[in-house]
Amino acid sequence: MNERIKQYTEYCLNCPIKPCSNKGCPLNNDIPTFIKLTKDGNVKEAYEVLSKTTVLGSICGRICPHMKQCEGNCVRGIKGEPVNIGEIEAYIFDKALKNEWYKNTKKTQELKGKRIAVVGSGPAGLTCADFLARSGAEVTIYEKYDKLRRNLKTWYTRF
Numbered sequence: 001m002n003e004r005i006k007q008y009t010e011y012c013l014n015c016p017i018k019p020c021s022n023k024g025c026p027l028n029n030d031i032p033t034f035i036k037l038t039k040d041g042n043v044k045e046a047y048e049v050l051s052k053t054t055v056l057g058s059i060c061g062r063i064c065p066h067m068k069q070c071e072g073n074c075v076r077g078i079k080g081e082p083v084n085i086g087e088i089e090a091y092i093f094d095k096a097l098k099n100e101w102y103k104n105t106k107k108t109q110e111l112k113g114k115r116i117a118v119v120g121s122g123p124a125g126l127t128c129a130d131f132l133a134r135s136g137a138e139v140t141i142y143e144k145y146d147k148l149r150r151n152l153k154t155w156y157t158r159f
Ligand code: SF4
Pocket: 011, 012, 013, 014, 015, 018, 019, 020, 021, 031, 032, 035, 073, 074, 075, 076, 083, 085
C-alpha cells in the first residue's frame, strides 16, 4: 500500500454511526468497514465489502461529488479535512481490476434461466447488468456505438 493511502486510512475514526455511509453515500457503501480492512492490509476483503453495493468504484472514487456526499458528511470534516474516501475507493477498485478479483464475484441462482437486455452502456446500464449477472441472469447490453470506451471494456467482458 502506498504511504498516502495508508495515511488516509489511519485518519479515519471508524465511527459506529457512520454518517459518511448512512447520510452521505447514495449507494450506502460500507465506508468505515472498507477503510478499516484496507488499513489492516486486507484490500481484497475491502473490495468484497465495497463490491456488494457498487460496480464502478474506480470511476466513482474519482468523479463522484464527494464533498456533497460521503466526504461532506465525514466527522473528520467538522474541525478539519475529511477523510479522502474517494481516493481510497479508487485505490481498492484499481487493485481489483489489476488482479482480476472481480472474476471471483459470487453468483446466486435467483435469475438463472432468464435472459435480460439492458439498453445503454453508461454507468447505470453497466451497474444494472452487473447486478443482474450476479443473480444468474444472462445479460446482453445494447449500445448504439460499436464498442464501449476503452476504459470500460474490462467491465463489459465480464458479462
Ligand atoms: S465519518 Fe469519516 S471518520 Fe467517520 S467513519 Fe466515515 S470516513 Fe471515517
